[in-house]
Amino acid sequence: MFAQDVFTQQRAFWLLEAERSKPELHKEICYPVRLVNAINDRTVWQDWRMESVGDPDVCYQMSFKEKQQVLFDFGRHLTGYLTFRLTTLSRVQDAPIKLRFIGAEVPSEVSTPFDPYPGTLSRGWLQDEIITITEIDRDITLPRRFACRYVKVELLGASADFDFALSKIYVTAQTSVQVRPSSLPESTETKIKQIDLTALETLKECMQTVYEDGPKRDQRLWIGDLYLESLANIYTYKQLSLTRRCLYLLAGLSAEDGRLHANVFEHPIPHPQTGTFCMDYSLLYNLTLLDYVKATGDMQTAEDLFPVVEMQLHHALSYVSNGLFDQHLHEPRLWLFFDWCDGFVPDASIQGLLILALNRSAELVRMIGRKAEANKWTQLARKMKIAARRAYYRPDIGLVISGDGQQISYLSQSWMILSGVLSPKEARRALENVMQSPSAVRPRTPYAWHYVIEAAITCNMHHEARKLLTDYWGGMLDKGADTFWEVYDPADSSLSPYHFAPVNSYCHAWSCTPAYFIRRYPDIFQQ
CATH class of the missing domain: 1.50.10.10 (Glycosyltransferase)
Structure with missing residues (x-):
């Protein structure tokens, strides 16, 4: 410990000024643009690429129990919160549903097994979230903020006595940026x-x-x-x-x-x-x-x-x-x-x-x-x-x-x-x-x-x-x-x-x- 804090007199003021300059976050609802599969390809960077397999609306119409997993492409990098809805297709939910969400910035991130984890930073930084859902037919937002282009949804567990669909998924993207800068001249390379x-x-x-x-x-x-x-x-x-x-x-x-x-x-x-x-x-x-x-x-x-x-x-x-x-x-x-x-x-x-x-x-x-x-x-x-x-x-x-x-x-x-x-x-x-x-x-x-x-x-x-x-x-x-x-x-x-x-x-x-x-x-x- 030091004998005294050299900035004792200024700290409260500095933190107040920081708070006064805090920007408002601007939000945008962003939906996936396509369904994709991750393809192992040794000719591309990090050995993985995405292949288009259809429109997201197709996924929303079918039993997710039959589908088991789906990979969404939002078309661009997003920073924000993921919201989804599960909708009843037949009978009544009689047990929790367990899903795993994986957010990925690049194709290899959604394709490389995370475990056993060899990294030196916390395993917690990897964007995989397991959620247990006890009530469906409502919008659910994951508490963790994602930074991703791709989102993979996997079914880990569900009752055999009822059926449901993944009927909606979107990201509420956020940034403090308010305006776009001017475009470069047309003559630019x-x-x-x-x-x-x-x-x-x-x-x-x-x-x-x-x-x-x-x-x-x-x-x-x-x-x-x-x-x-x-x-x-x-x-x-x-x-x-x-x-x-x-x-x-x-x-x-x-x-x-x-x-x-x-x-x-x-x-x-x-x-x-x-x-x-x-x-x-x-x-x-x-x-x-x-x-x-x-x-x-x-x-x-x-x-x-x-x-x-x-x-x-x-x-x-x-x-x-x-x-x-x-x-x-x-x-x-x-x-x-x-x-x-x-x-x-x-x-x-x-x-x-x-x-x-x-x-x-x-x-x-x-x-x-x-x-x-x-x-x-x-x-x-x-x-x-x-x-x-x-x-x-x-x-x-x-x-x-x-x-x-x-x-x-x-x-x-x-x-x-x-x-x-x-x-x-x-x-x-x-x-x-x-x-x-x-x-x-x-x-x-x-x-x-x-x-x-x-x-x-x-x-x-x-x-x-x-x-x-x-x-x-x-x-x-x-x-x-x-x-x-x-x-x-x-x-x-x-x-x-x-x-x-x-x-x-x-x-x-x-x-x-x-x-x-x-x-x-x-x-x-x-x-």
Whole structure:
């Protein structure tokens, strides 16, 4: 325990402001568009595809006891609550009916056996629900929110003495999105248009009463996802009050020493996942606030949350010695994320991110007249740049290295570029060199690829930025994505940080940023 809570005076106000910015959820009744069967096919992504077998109305007319199971396709990804009705066909219900519902974002999720469960996350995240129904001829809504395109219904048990039909099924979909952004120009390449629409759909599904990281899993606010969602929202839906809510909510739920928790929950009352501190995510909070203020002109929020910005830098700078960030300087060791990539060495990346955060935070506080803090942070950033060049840049090979093993990775180059450590000429050379290195550590998530594309644009490597976006996100589209995924490696269809692909999130917030790139940089992506 700490001697005192550094934000004692502000917490209640911050949480009140978060509640004031809470959006209304807009709801839509969505019915299935077809019946399908899951077909095992080794030629498609994850070995499963859907085959149309008829109209849903056919199912509603027949005995479900004879049918035993049915698989509905809603035609698009939905986030919401499933409602159904069982209707008596003959005689009288004399015993409970037991049904199993499975919600799936992708075909393999409804087709892969869940048990015995091999994953490292809770088995409870899998969207299979068993319900016992004692009274029929009425609408029944499952209490659990689903995020899915497909819904499978299986009969597990029913009396032999009466018959019934599944006469209705629909999803009440929900999102806080209110309007659709404008369409791209007709001259825009078709693949770019498709990527943009799918990115918009991904963002929409994740915009609930906070920016959720994934509406299936984890259904909460993570700072890393918040940063990328807020960027995309600025250039698409422009619902910036949601960003404001999230910024205040994270501030109000920070730890007693002022550190931000990496993620927070809304229900049953707002609370953090206690003890989850991710240094790179904490620094991205400062960048998110700056972008929000620049987009809205809301200086009051900048003033209100200045103490949070200052405290994140204070904690990060406590790990700096002789101009270098040293994650081993204090115990316990820091959690640094950057990517789901085994073996990635984050030394150069966290150095670059802290430099960027210092400069962006300085820009923010200058806007509210705090010149002393701004000058201090820019001076520290300059010192860290000098130290970074000495420790991490190898001019002889034109690459950034990281760690004792001098690891070469896409992300190390990217964060040194985004922080301005490398000159424009050095930056371009580093990114070109890493792209030509077969041994370089490559990103494995859309989250990490976002920063590589940002770096490419910073280097004026516009052709490469466009190709990265169309190849990577376009690759998901080619494999059937309705929304963009949490992890994607074109060479590994079963990739999962949790050792079981069905528990992956196939509508994930940090995958939405093609809409940001396409709309912020029309000369690169719309021509």
